Amino acid sequence: MNTDLQKEFADYTKNLNAAGKDERIKTALTRAVHAYRSTVDETLQRFPHTPELAAEVRELKAEAVIKRDDLLRQAMESVERNKGKAFYAADKQAALALAREIIGKGKVVVKGKSMLGEELHLREDLEEYGNEVWETDLGEFILQLKHDRPMHILSPAIHVPREQVAEIFSKFFGKEVPPDIAQEVAVVKEFMRDKFFQADVGISGANVVAADTGAMVMIENEGNVRLATAAPPVHIVFVGVEKIVPTFQDAMKVAEVTWRYAQYGVPGYVSIITGPSKTGDIEKVTTYGAHGPKEFVVIFVDNGRSTMATEPEFSAALHCLRCGGCMYECPVFQVTAGHFGHTYLGGIGTVWTAFVAGGMEKAAPLAYTCLRCGRCVERCPMQINIPAMVGELRKRIVNGEGLGKEEVSQEEAS
């Protein structure tokens, strides 16, 4: 087989160069990088135990990759024991098929921010199937209206200034919304409030999952995840299998390290959800769907993660907590934002693009964009060696080698 990547490179380069000349991106990123560094520096001083905790998390994440099959089984059993429903989706198609089957058509869906959602194009697929789907995270909502993709995993609309937000909102709401951030926030709150309570289904991701208890841990500031997971009668969690750790205690460690490096300082909300809403207040008879969802569903998605786990050169990329710290430190990301990326962004995103969302063809231009300068590793609480992984990817690209154990499976097949 022969794949001509020259057009892929040419298109990507054109887009990247345009981003590199976009003053809005540079201004927004310069502010964001400054804010990120000062918040993280300050909170690391306030909570000096964090690096040590990060070291513990590195160990337990590495262990979790090894025990991934057991942990998945255990997590699914825990969800079922808690009267939730647990599903496993081997790939994107399977995950979307489950979503369509469970949700159906003609429903109103409210959704929290999720990189897995981006990876699956979950909102677009559910809309195509005939549902009304709302991104409830403010940044994601702006991008939904703008028909744009996230430019940072935690601050998806990092590249859109208030003036542009005002234009987008004025058009959508059919009334003049001034370029005033407080008023922009208020107008969305008013609109979304109804959607939360009208919705048939709420969708969220999870930052970490505890296998022993089946606890889904979600970190946020806006409160939209709280509402989206509590108000509708059905709550569906889409979560990557790499997010599972053995115990509840482990999950708390992962959560704290995640939010510290994700610039939350101390997050506004941490939700821990283990099952459907229930009450036993009348005659001690357990009844489901008290104030919260009556149905609780967890879809564990693999979609290339197990392949990554089997590759010693890349398995550590599964330790990624999605704190986004590396992106702020990346000199290319600082001038191009998520244009250095496909669905997943920056250096770590290059590896995830290769295995999970895009494949080698999409990953190749990204792999050669990376400077391999290594500052991301200095920031990364998991110390993921991105430059080494990018080097390995380049080697496979020039040699035309694939990913995973393809050769073995071919031998097995014959």
Place this chain on the structure above:
Amino acid sequence: MAVEMKLPPVLDIIRSNIVKYGNPLALKGGEVAAWAKSLNLPAQGELLFYTGGEYQLLPYIDTLVKTMTKVDQASKGFSLLMGVRNVLDKAGINAEKMYASVLAKDKERYNTVCYKAAVILRQLGYELSYSGEHELYSGALLYELGYWDDLRAYAPKVANVIAQSGAKTIVCLSPHAAEVFKYVYPKLLPDFAFEIKTFVELVWEKRDLLPQVDYAAPVVIHDSCRLARELGIDEQLRDILTSVGVQQREALRNRKWTTCCGGPNKLLFPEISHEVAERRVNELTHTEAETILTSCPYCLSALENGNAANAGVEDLIEFLYRGVKP
């Protein structure tokens, strides 16, 4: 299943130039070694002075990049143009003609860096040997760009030239060469047991013998990523400057947190590389230092290119040579 991926041609051009000519831009050995004529360095000795031709090729890299910026790399014209370079010997075309726009003063400057480095080390009492026109580029870019199989085949040739010098220690001017010799070669060649040092380390060891540099304005160090993060050399640069009596400023992002100069992706993404370089120059000049010092050929070249601020940009070698009276 192997899938052959057709990549932008510049990658293969660099690869085949290294493999065929022992230099990323197919410079001739005589040209790479021209700087050493007046020094009469011996071909054999315990301490091998290794340039890898890296400073010498800098003016040509910029010309190549300028050509690429103007020409669509996906176009036939580009492939043809670069193909000419690639089949240099077969076609009998003079590379110099293609790079006719290289400024004589740039060639002079970058060639002289090697000379200055050798003079400084000799004045500090080091006895250097040099492979001259036989010296081969380390192949660091083969490693960098993914051509590991080519490096496996190429490395023994480089090792052979080095072995012929009878060296125990190799002093590298470029941290990229030092990195690949120190961390990659031993994996490919079990017998590659040379002690690998950088110019900075040798100077640091005898810094008390350095002549003072008469320079009143403050300078700022741009730590190279390879030097600071891979080789762990940062404080040594500061010590050296203190020894020669120069005022130093520190950039906000320095040492292990240094910002990359943008050099590494210059060949494929010259515009982004330029943006990154310009921002780094801004970080450095924000200190109000008048001169930026670095110790890496690619940083030197990238920062010069991104130097819209018109600060002075010098290699540490050039700067220290200010104090030397040969």
